[in-house]
Amino acid sequence: MTHRTYLLPLVLALLLLLSLTACGDSSSDDPQSGYETVMDMEFLDGMWSIDGTSKLYFDSEEGFYAYRTGWGLGGRGEFELSEASGRPMIFFNGFLYNFLLRDDGVLLPNQNGEGSGLTIHRHTFLRDDEAEIVEWDKSNWDGMWQNALGETIVIDWSLMQYIACSPDYSMSGTMNDEGEGMGLYLYDNGTRAYLCPSDDGNSFTLSAERFGRYGDDQHFDGVFYRNADFYTYTDMENAEFYEDEYSTFYIWYYDGVNRYLLGNDYTIGDDGLAYHDEDGLVYPAGWIPEAPYDPADDWGENWMDTWDI
Structure with a gap:
């Protein structure tokens, strides 16, 4: 079941600013004014x-x-x-x-x-009788996922484990859902990388409790697509990075099917791609690789046989 809700850019920009508030306030049994x-x-x-x-x-x-x-x-x-x-x-x-x-x-x-x-x-x-929350069974995320730079994640929910690799690294870890309204996450060296799924269930981004870049080194950044099948799950003729209509605070990516929020730490370059303001690294989306990355080229044919955490 899917439901597309069109966003109100100005309202969302203001609300997302509020969502960054890190500190709670004390409350009592007395209702607020x-x-x-x-x-x-x-x-x-x-x-x-x-x-x-x-x-x-x-x-x-x-x-x-x-x-x-x-x-x-x-x-x-x-x-x-x-x-x-x-x-x-x-x-x-x-x-x-x-x-x-x-x-x-x-x-x-x-x-x-x-x-x-x-x-x-x-x-x-x-x-709101029109809004819907799209929920996917955790088994939907089983299998291989890859972003445009070749970073690859393989998920096995029955084992509560995942394997991740790129041309630069290979790792494995556990995963869980604490049942506290935050959803499924990959446990990444002391940090929780939460899955932010697309409405159609064929892609996701990873978040450390908020929108925007997950890590400081582009690790787990960008949009991950099922089976690295970018052609099936995107419509690149209509893909674009864009700013909010009424605010320059936030950058969005639309892949022709789904929309993803990058936040306010990116700038759209002359080539139409988005680059991080701090280090200039490109956001891993906005183009389709000529050929999906094959981890076996760097890590051997048995690279997915490490389910022994």
Whole structure:
């Protein structure tokens, strides 16, 4: 099941700025000014969104919620009624949230305690019957994926492991989903590389809790396509990097099928590709390699036989 939601560039730019907030604020049992605490769990059921960008879905009967950011990061988590307070709550990225409702229907997630990392307590949601969250079974990601520079990732969800290699390195690691609304991640040397899937399930980017570049050395950067089959899953005649219509803060990439957010650390060059402002490295997308990279050329025919972490 897929659903294409067209973004409102100006609104999204402002909302994404808020999403960078790293520090939570202390909260209490007293609702914030103008809001009332939501006490009815079933009242939250259904879809809420921020103008179709970030989306939050509740299912009180099944006891779960689903969350998705405007750049594709997100997953499922537990949705339950607190025995201590009687408030419906979710556990998201390490923190509990209850919910506040304003008279005009605006819903505010209310973080309990202070902390760092991706938070949702500063976002305001409205009911949205048209928005959908596209969810894929974890088995969808099994197999080989590759970006335009040849970096290759092989995933086996049944083993909760992955193998990654490029012309410069070869590595393997474990993977997991903590069930805290952040989704599936590859464990990468102490860091979580979260999968941000495309709506059609045939590509993804990797994120360290936020949009933009995953690492400082282009590691795990760019768009990864199923089986390195760029021709099947893109429409390069219509592909382009572009800036928000109303803001120069954010650069997007459209491959003719799906859109991906690069953030504000890239500049579009005269050749139409995007280059990182700090080191000038090209974003691994925007062109189709003449031939997909074959890891066997550098790492031998048995390069995928290292499922022994």
